[in-house]
Amino acid sequence: MVTLRMRVNGVTRSLELEPWVSLLDALRERLGLTGTKKGCDQGACGACTVLVDGERINSCLALAVQYEDRDITTIEGVTHPIQQAFIEHDGFQCGYCTSGQICSAIGMLAEHGAGMPSAVTEPGASGLSEAEIRERMSGNLCRCGAYNGIVDAIKEVAR
Amino acid sequence: MKPFAYVSAPDVATAVRTIATEPNAKFLGGGTNLVDLMREDIEQPDTVVDITRLPLTEIEELPGGGVRVGALVRNSHLAAHRLIRTRYPLLSQALLAGASAQLRNMATVGGNLLQRTRCPYFYDGASACNKRVPGSGCDAIGGFNRNHAILGTSDDCIATHPSDMCVALAALDATVEVESVRGLRRVPLADFHRLPGGTPHLETTLEPDELVTAIEVPELTAPSSYRKVRDRASYAFALVSVAAALEVTDGVVSDVRLALGGVAAKPWRARQAESVLLGTPATEESFRRAAEAELEPAVGRPDNAFKIELAQRTIVATLRRLSDGSFGDGSFGDGSRA
Ligand SMILES: Cc1cc2nc3c(=O)[nH]c(=O)nc-3n(C[C@H](O)[C@H](O)[C@H](O)COP(=O)(O)OP(=O)(O)OC[C@H]3O[C@@H](n4cnc5c(N)ncnc54)[C@H](O)[C@@H]3O)c2cc1C
Ligand code: SF4
Ligand code: FES
Numbered sequence: 001m002v003t004l005r006m007r008v009n010g011v012t013r014s015l016e017l018e019p020w021v022s023l024l025d026a027l028r029e030r031l032g033l034t035g036t037k038k039g040c041d042q043g044a045c046g047a048c049t050v051l052v053d054g055e056r057i058n059s060c061l062a063l064a065v066q067y068e069d070r071d072i073t074t075i076e077g078v079t080h081p082i083q084q085a086f087i088e089h090d091g092f093q094c095g096y097c098t099s100g101q102i103c104s105a106i107g108m109l110a111e112h113g114a115g116m117p118s119a120v121t122e123p124g125a126s127g128l129s130e131a132e133i134r135e136r137m138s139g140n141l142c143r144c145g146a147y148n149g150i151v152d153a154i155k156e157v158a159r
Numbered sequence: 160m161k162p163f164a165y166v167s168a169p170d171v172a173t174a175v176r177t178i179a180t181e182p183n184a185k186f187l188g189g190g191t192n193l194v195d196l197m198r199e200d201i202e203q204p205d206t207v208v209d210i211t212r213l214p215l216t217e218i219e220e221l222p223g224g225g226v227r228v229g230a231l232v233r234n235s236h237l238a239a240h241r242l243i244r245t246r247y248p249l250l251s252q253a254l255l256a257g258a259s260a261q262l263r264n265m266a267t268v269g270g271n272l273l274q275r276t277r278c279p280y281f282y283d284g285a286s287a288c289n290k291r292v293p294g295s296g297c298d299a300i301g302g303f304n305r306n307h308a309i310l311g312t313s314d315d316c317i318a319t320h321p322s323d324m325c326v327a328l329a330a331l332d333a334t335v336e337v338e339s340v341r342g343l344r345r346v347p348l349a350d351f352h353r354l355p356g357g358t359p360h361l362e363t364t365l366e367p368d369e370l371v372t373a374i375e376v377p378e379l380t381a382p383s384s385y386r387k388v389r390d391r392a393s394y395a396f397a398l399v400s401v402a403a404a405l406e407v408t409d410g411v412v413s414d415v416r417l418a419l420g421g422v423a424a425k426p427w428r429a430r431q432a433e434s435v436l437l438g439t440p441a442t443e444e445s446f447r448r449a450a451e452a453e454l455e456p457a458v459g460r461p462d463n464a465f466k467i468e469l470a471q472r473t474i475v476a477t478l479r480r481l482s483d484g485s486f487g488d489g490s491f492g493d494g495s496r497a
């Protein structure tokens with residue numbers, strides 16, 4: 001057993017867990033924060049996306065012990081215009097991927113704001129075109145195929 | 160996942176001492192490959208040495224014009240760094256073509272070098288796989304092998320190395336710096352990964368107790384780019400990829416570096432194509448001849464024989480773009496879109 005502390009959604013939490021527990025399982029099973037979803041558990045879908053010190057990661061491939069003393073934000077800790085935009089633009093159907101999409105979008109907007117490029121960034125370009133949004137959000141799959149609504153919601157907030 | 164002891168190393172000395180003294184110990188970087196493999200019981204370390212707190216996160220300019228990158232620099236940060244974007248567009252593009260933004264925020268340079276194959280039979284404990292269980296056979300050879308290798312294969316294994324970053328590093332003549340209790344050692348990237356031969360379980364020339372501490376990339380003046388072809392536009396491993404740098408003087412190829420991904424158990428430096436190209440006119444015809452020469456020894460199987468032609472066309476297309484000057488400003492073109 002390892003004892004560690006972590007700030008989750010602004011509150012310092014103390015956890016006692018085995019070192020092989022993922023950050024995703026720690027959040028869901030130990031802290032009761034079930035907003036973060038488990039899709040594939042192997043880094044291939046993005047449902048488990050959370051923010052660590054403002055950066056988006058896949059919590060399913062993260063061991064919780066590696067994130068001691070870090071600042072974790074899950075969907076339960078998010079208050080952001082992107083949430084209303086998802087509702088207005090039908091950015092979801094079943095909703096399973098949505099908490100990951102929203103955390104990912106927030107991390108993505110911060111990356112773009114900091115000038116980080118994507119695979120489709122043209123020289124000198126700075127805006128968030130539809131192609132940019134799709135490429136930058138490609139780590140979040142949606143089985144319902146709500147992609148058009150997701151892109152529209154992000155476009156509105158990025159404007 | 161099999162239970163293991165967890166140690167977080169505060170410095171390099173502790174990391175290499177722990178790995179040398181604890182039996183069956185493994186380093187843990189971003190965890191994006193190792194945690195997955197441990198969950199599938201393919202990797203079963205007794206001790207995991209977390210190296211993410213090591214102070215190996217610098218990107219520094221070297222006196223000779225090259226760049227040194229600490230092993231714990233994350234893939235996203237390396238891709239976005241000004242020095243990398245301006246001087247080594249092929250490296251930035253290769254990184255951005257890999258995985259997803261979330262994974263690149265976790266993945267480290269050292270872990271990317273040492274990531275293991277995505278062969279589905281390697282991942283499936285019920286299949287025969289010489290890499291996972293030496294001597295058990297290879298279910299990929301007579302099975303589903305769309306993603307498998309066409310160059311440097313053996314009768315024991317046809318797996319590929321899945322990294323995009325390493326393909327760019329191979330074209331760049333990068334060097335890997337490694338440290339252990341025995342001291343420091345530098346390995347050319349070309350000698351870092353191994354071809355399978357009769358021992359596909361041995362994937363690199365790194366000793367089990369050695370820590371990758373940095374990579375060094377020499378100066379590059381030629382325009383460069385990375386092109387990746389895959390089954391979907393993003394978030395997929397390469398079927399074939401090409402990292403290229405090309406300098407044309409008075410219509411003649413004066414410098415060229417070429418490496419291929421998705422075709423072999425190591426990032427494939429295309430020396431044969433380079434020697435055909437050097438000093439010849441920078442024309443479509445030369446590019447095609449060079450590509451054919453490189454792929455001449457390729458062996459296709461029912462599901463992956465298409466890669467032989469695909470690799471040639473991707474080489475030609477990448478060189479054509481570079482010679483057209485569409486990448487001549489040294490920055491981003493259409494990135495990884497195939
Ligand atoms: C869904 C998915 C899609 C992906 N797509 C791509 C893709 O398209 N292209 C691509 O290139 N990659 C892709 N990847 C792979 C990803 O790039 C690698 O998993 C990542 O680079 C590994 O880095 P890490 O720090 O997480 O390594 P870890 O998982 O922490 O470690 C991997 C291995 O490296 C060893 N290791 C780590 N650091 C060191 C060191 N400094 N010295 C010695 N040994 C070390 C570990 O012991 C372990 O054996 C994908 C991964 C996933 C899950
Ligand atoms: S190709 Fe290599 S990794 Fe895949 S099943 Fe055969 S031996 Fe295993
Ligand atoms: S559950 Fe983490 S990526 Fe799918």
Ligand code: FES
Pocket residue numbers: 091092093094095096097098141142143144145146
């Ligand atoms: S809304 Fe159902 S998976 Fe995205």
